[in-house]
Amino acid sequence: MTLDTPELDTVLYHKPEALEDYPFHFCPGCGHGIVFRLIAEVIDELKIKERAVCVASIGCTVTSYHYFNFDGLESAHGRAPAVATAIKRCRPNLVPFTYQGDGDLAAIGTAEIVHACARGENITTIFANNAIYGMTGGQMAPTTLLGMYSTSTPGGRQPSRAGYPIRVCEMLSTLDGPAYVARVSVHNPAAVRKAKQAIKLAFRAQLANLGMSLVEVLSPCPTNWRVEPVKAMDWLVEHLLPQYPLGEYKVIPAVADLKKESRRA
């Protein structure tokens, strides 16, 4: 029996051009690395590396700009949508996107994301939701589930003391400004492929000047969930998916047309 092996000079899989040669500093099993790679693949495929701008936020992805091989900048906690707004308004040829966690986007930055969406800014937001504060050591996030342990909800999140989790896509999709709002996940290869499709559509919506596009990515945080990396994926399926159903929450007709185009292609 002979193994059908490719020639050694055939490249089957490679690091995206848009990804910098810089080691991720994330914990083992963290989902951020997957999402970063997906963004880089999309930017390569759309050939926009020379126009892309990574607007980083505060949290575990504070140095997002180190991982990409294109322009990037820091923003204050929660303010990334305002920073990206100005970059796009001042230099419409650039393709700015924010990368924000749940604390950044859904707590301290609620006003900025809501109003960027309400204005229909022609920018893209990638929103990583792991239902916990990572960088600061596992405190309650606005998306922490009821009953879920965090270092600031020691007995589990109780609504009487700590209120209820926010469903960001459901909330933002009620606004007229967004062109595309979707929630995806990275818990298995099929989900990762769908996540990439959504991220690509979000960037294509911006390139077509259709307005605000936002993709929420459910992402594991084994360290602060206090489960092993592989089990964290199961935990995500078991606990996060029921609270945060996957799907497209807003697709304006022009974005739906973009989807049809890509199916034909």
Next chain:
Amino acid sequence: MPKKILMAGNIAIAEGAILAGCQAYFGYPITPQNELLEHMAKRMPEEGRVFVQTESELAAISMLYGAAAAGCRAMTSTSSPGFSLQQEGISYMAGAELPAVLVNVMRGGPGLGNIGGAQGDYFQATKGGGHGDYRLINLAPASAQEMMDLTMLAFELADKYRNPVVLLTDGFLGQAMEPVIIRQPVTELPDKPWAITGAAGRPKNVINSFEMEPANFQPRVSLLLQKFERIKQNEVRYQGIHLDDASLVIVAYGSASRSALTALKMARQKGLRVGLLRPITLFPFPYQILADLAQKVSDFLVAELSSGQFIEDVKLAVGLDKRVELASQYGGVPLAPETILETIERMSKVTIGR
């Protein structure tokens, strides 16, 4: 004779920004600066430039950060409570060395205070204001003409030093109408190779104020401090009136200096040898000018629209052995020239008696 146009100080700032090549303006309504935002809402789109009315002063300062990072001349304007909100973004801009112009049309405080003119944000504007080790260049206009001229200078200095510049003014000057000579527009803007313009044909640019390792961060702060020293060396601006023969010098800036000038004229008519030193830059503060004056003058009178903030810098400059008195109003109340004159007369009598 160049043509003069009657305009309110707030409008002179707006037109000065447009003349200076301001490409983007971001603001949130707050009295007493609203005319500025409203004027920009009309004029910026006319010029094909960016105007955004933001959801808060926090968003305004963050958009200013983004526009400055994108290499554009940009401005925000607000009044005292809004300036407090903006301290977060200002600190980030100072840390990331981003040039932009911040207008604070001060009003009475603390808290919600009122919408009268005041100078109570002096410490906040000139000593930092937000977190960390930084300074902002502070320009203090005293007329509608200077509202325009110093706004244009603010853009120039911001770009020259890659640092935010505050135009520190107040509700009285913002609202008052005076004739203004319209200046020539700036036609050439400086290159900004460091800006976020897309990594096409060059290595990527990164703008941040973050270094995880303290030993790596300290050298960055040291560079900032060196920059502030250069600013102190090169950018001190002031106006002196009747300093040559003065036995008493009033020190005042902004609208307080207008009251002081009237008081000076009244005092001179009474034969009192009074001079006026008006700092135009509050950072850098004219310490050396005042220290030199203190070699021959021992009586100083500080006039300010705050309850003894500005006077601290004057005392630092002239030394503890000099007599430094305060004539002030605060909480949004204007300072009458008569109040200053009374203090001048009292100080003069005591001086004669000594």
